[in-house]
Amino acid sequence: MAMKERLTKADEAKPWYGELPVESLYTAGIAGEKFFRSIQEKGVFLGSKCHKCNMVYVPPKIYCEQDFEKLEDYVEVADCGSLESFTCVHIGLDGKRLLEPMIVGLINLDGASTSIVHMLGETTVEELCMGMRVCAVFKPKNKREGAITDILYFKPTKQ
Amino acid sequence: MSDRVGIIGIGATQFRSITPDVSYKELMFEAAVKAYDDAGINPRKDVDTFVTCAEDYIEGTSIFDEYVPDQIGAALKPVHTIGGDGLHGIATAFLQLKTGRFDIAVVEAHCKPSNMLTPDGIEACGQDPIYNRPLKLNTHFIAGLEMNRFCYETGVTYDQCAKVVIKNRRNALNNPIAGRAAKLKLNDFKYAESVSCPLTELDIAQPADGAVVIVLANESKVRALKKEPIWVSGIGWCNGTATLESRDWVYLNYVTKAAEMAYKMAGIADPQKDISFAEIDDRYSYKELQHLMALKLCCSCNPGQCVDNGRTEINGEFPVNPSGGALGMGYMYEATGLARLYCAVEQLRGNAGKNQIKNAKTALVQGWRGLPTTSTAVTILNA
Numbered sequence: 001m002a003m004k005e006r007l008t009k010a011d012e013a014k015p016w017y018g019e020l021p022v023e024s025l026y027t028a029g030i031a032g033e034k035f036f037r038s039i040q041e042k043g044v045f046l047g048s049k050c051h052k053c054n055m056v057y058v059p060p061k062i063y064c065e066q067d068f069e070k071l072e073d074y075v076e077v078a079d080c081g082s083l084e085s086f087t088c089v090h091i092g093l094d095g096k097r098l099l100e101p102m103i104v105g106l107i108n109l110d111g112a113s114t115s116i117v118h119m120l121g122e123t124t125v126e127e128l129c130m131g132m133r134v135c136a137v138f139k140p141k142n143k144r145e146g147a148i149t150d151i152l153y154f155k156p157t158k159q
Numbered sequence: 160m161s162d163r164v165g166i167i168g169i170g171a172t173q174f175r176s177i178t179p180d181v182s183y184k185e186l187m188f189e190a191a192v193k194a195y196d197d198a199g200i201n202p203r204k205d206v207d208t209f210v211t212c213a214e215d216y217i218e219g220t221s222i223f224d225e226y227v228p229d230q231i232g233a234a235l236k237p238v239h240t241i242g243g244d245g246l247h248g249i250a251t252a253f254l255q256l257k258t259g260r261f262d263i264a265v266v267e268a269h270c271k272p273s274n275m276l277t278p279d280g281i282e283a284c285g286q287d288p289i290y291n292r293p294l295k296l297n298t299h300f301i302a303g304l305e306m307n308r309f310c311y312e313t314g315v316t317y318d319q320c321a322k323v324v325i326k327n328r329r330n331a332l333n334n335p336i337a338g339r340a341a342k343l344k345l346n347d348f349k350y351a352e353s354v355s356c357p358l359t360e361l362d363i364a365q366p367a368d369g370a371v372v373i374v375l376a377n378e379s380k381v382r383a384l385k386k387e388p389i390w391v392s393g394i395g396w397c398n399g400t401a402t403l404e405s406r407d408w409v410y411l412n413y414v415t416k417a418a419e420m421a422y423k424m425a426g427i428a429d430p431q432k433d434i435s436f437a438e439i440d441d442r443y444s445y446k447e448l449q450h451l452m453a454l455k456l457c458c459s460c461n462p463g464q465c466v467d468n469g470r471t472e473i474n475g476e477f478p479v480n481p482s483g484g485a486l487g488m489g490y491m492y493e494a495t496g497l498a499r500l501y502c503a504v505e506q507l508r509g510n511a512g513k514n515q516i517k518n519a520k521t522a523l524v525q526g527w528r529g530l531p532t533t534s535t536a537v538t539i540l541n542a
Contacts, residue, residue: 003189006180013179017276018219026288057405059290065400085311085408087303088356089296095279097352104300104355106308106408114405117291117304125356130311149293 031060034074036146043138047112049073058112077111080135080157084108084115088125101125107134107154121153133157164256165381165388166540167263168198168374171501174338174367174489177273183218186370187269188230194372195232199384200263202232206374207261209238212248212268212493216281219274231267231372244268245371245497246526246536250394252375262380268494269370278366285531291403299363301403301530303355306445308408310357313452317357319463320444321348324361324486326472327441331483333513334502338367338489362444367489371497373504389504390541392521393427395420399533406533414453414525417537421523425539430455431477434539435519436506438499440527441484450525451479454537473514481506481514496526496536507542 007013028036031048035058038046048060048071055066062071085106092098103120105128120128121137134154144150170193172178172186181189195202211227220226224240227233241247245268252264272278282298309315324343331340343361351359381388397420399413400406418430427433437456441447448462456477457465465471471479482488482502485495503522505511520542528534 003181003185008180010179015179020216020219020221024288028289032289059404065402065405085304085308087300087307087358088353089300089303090353090355091279091297091299093279093283093295093297094277095297102296102300104294104296104304106304106403114402117294117403119294130308147293148290 029062031062035059036150039138039150040144040146043079043141045077045079045109045136047075047077049075055113056111058109058114058116075111077109079109080133081107081109081112083128083130083132083134085130086120086125086128103128105134105154118148118151119153120155122155127156162257162259162377162379164253164375164377164391165386166373166391166504167376167381167384167386167388168194168200169501169504170194170197170372171336171498172369173336174369174491174498176338176365176367176489178271178368179273183269183271183274184230186271186368187227187267187372190269190370190372191231191267194265194374198374198386200374202265206232206236206263206265208252208255209233209236209265209267210248210252211238211240211266212243212245212497213240214242214493216284217270217275217492227267231265233265243493243534244526244528244536245494246500246524246538247396248497249373249375249391249500249538250396250536253391253394256375256377263374263376266373266375266497267370268497270366270491270494271368272366272492273368282530287403297355298530299355299358302443303358305408306358306362306443307356309445309449312409313463314461315445315448315463318345319466320362320448321345322466323441323444323447326466327447327480327484327486330473330481330514331487334483334488337483337487338369339365339487340483358443364442364485364490367491369489369491369494369498371494371501373497373500389507391538392541393421393423393425393539394537395424396536401531401533403531411449411453411533413533414450414535414537415455417535418454418525421537421539427539430523434521434523436478436481436516437523437525438480438482438484438503439523439525440495440499441480441486442490442495442527442529444486446527447479447484450527454523454525456523473516478516481511481516492529495529496524499526500524500538503540507540
């Protein structure tokens, strides 16, 4: 052993408690602002298109991560799409079991090359399946604040 | 520049769920003393450069690089800390030795998650603050989404994922430093609590405290010290698109690219034939199968078959995580990849006891930085 002696009584191991009080603000940037304003004002999802590889990024970016092209062409995509994956989360941010599990989906909106992550509502996990059609449910317009939470959830639909 | 790089010393503490008897600095010190003794060197005199791997939030201290030199013998020496898995530290030290400027380099990584009172909250700080964090989800949700899609698309079953856990935790029974050894049965998974379906509590590697130190040297120094080294014959690293919205949830191209970089350097044409065994990331059960597929170490048509037909068992055709992996030894955040490397070196030296693989000559070691990252490093080792 590297150390000649170690603590041998558990009550000798005294802990000191500390915390890191960290607060930040974050800016969404040029493309992010357009995305959130479009949701807030029109309830419409906006993407950005790369004319080199035809990728449509939702949320939009001003650069293409595939070929580093500058993206300036914003396109509207549908508020419905197909469910690429889903999960039912039983543990909260505090590590404790949730009384009400949260259902989360990965949604490929029609017209987008990427998939957004959001809550699924008006359903149960047993009802879900891959490829299922889901549509966004937005907050009432006067309650929206230009955030990802302006979307309440996605719900299964026949559309 | 043609000098090879060899591993001449390794040291590790026991991996335990709690270690109230020692501080994190003492964990580092213990692993360092063992590694220097193994290498037969004095760090104050012989080591030219030090690399440590740590993340401020995990340590609970900002500017953490300031806290590392003393306990590994690195004061008044070139030392720096990188925010990456321990295997990224090996890549960094490897490059430093290749410059010819240094003869001996030391890599350290440790973890004391028993000090983290809010690990779920700390991990959630890694999520995108604008698009993902406002949903207030435990970070395991990403693994739940990924496991669901991966199993759907590849045909891997939840039972096959469970068999990875059973194998790795059983392998850990014969690993004296492992902290999470257990004998499990498939039936145990029926009663396991769901964390983020289909992921259960048993599919997740549980945290462990511990430290690992590795000593590397260039070829001329290895010869001068008359050591029997384990050669680092290939190394590669790569990052994918970390954005949840645009990442690939099934095929880990960044792992494939890192592996191809390492295979090319090591002259490996057929990984499944040229490599004897692998120590790879298994932070989650399905990750072992997903990583195997990306590393081209199993049939991509159905990676789950590897565990069904015993191919990845210690006595199988291609053993995977004979050490027990993170599932069997404990998940150690930034030190996880270095723990895999430590155990691979023990195998190649013939020191793996009951878990020894016959004729183990070449090993692949892979590290992943955990959720929500798409960051990996791959190393090829030769006896």
